[in-house]
Amino acid sequence: MNNNERAIDVLQELNQFVNDRIEGYERAAKNTHDPAHQSYYKDLMNQSRQFSNEINSSISSLGGTTQNNTTAKGKIFRGWMDVKSTVTGNDEEALIKSNITGEEWAQKAYNDALDHRTELPQNVVQLVEKQKQASMATCERLRQMEKAAD
Template sequence: MNNNEKAIDVLQELNQFVNDRIEGYEHAAKLTKDPAHQSYYKDLVNQSRQFSSEINSTLSSIGGSTEKGTTAKGKIYRGWMDVKNTVTGRDEESLVKSNIYGEEWAQKAYNDALEHKAELPPQVVQMVEKQKQSSLATCERLRQMENAAD
């Protein structure tokens, strides 16, 4: 497998997680009763769409096909969230906790991608690291929102 093939592989997988992130925050924006949270989740949807766009244009530039799908695990998780919200009554704290879980999962996806750093073109590594930093900042903000909900 040459470096472009490895980069394509890593980016397509990463983009499935980013697409999960889009769907997850769209879902959260619909479920929340807090207007400030809703606005933040919508910002995160836009940020995630930007991430996906960056990944897809990089994929195109190195000869890969773009990735529009989500992970099977993400679909299962969102289904579980629906059931849990029906049972627990959609309280803000559990919604924020779910988003923290999703963001921690995104961190793992970014870390997995960066494990192949040596095999990836420098611009790919830079993009992945930049997105990972944004995801870390989101995680921090969500933890603050969770503490405020306590």
């Protein structure tokens, strides 16, 4: 497998998670009773769509097929799907906790992708690092929301 093929594989796997993230925040936006939270979750949905587009653009530039699936692939994706399935529509704190867990899974997915940094073009490494930083900031904000919901 050459570096382009490996990079495409890494990015396709990462993008499956990003697509699951879109679904997770879509669900959170529908289930929350807090208008401010709903607005934030919709922003995160849009951010995730932008992330997916950026990753797909990188995949295309490397000669690969874009990834639009939300199929659970590997432990990361199954874990996120399990978390999403336990969300209840009437418990704000459980919803926030689920989103925190999802972002923790996201960071694992970004770290897994970055474990292959030597096989990735520098611009792709920078893209993945930028998205990971955004995920970390989201996780921090969600933890603040959780404290406020206590």
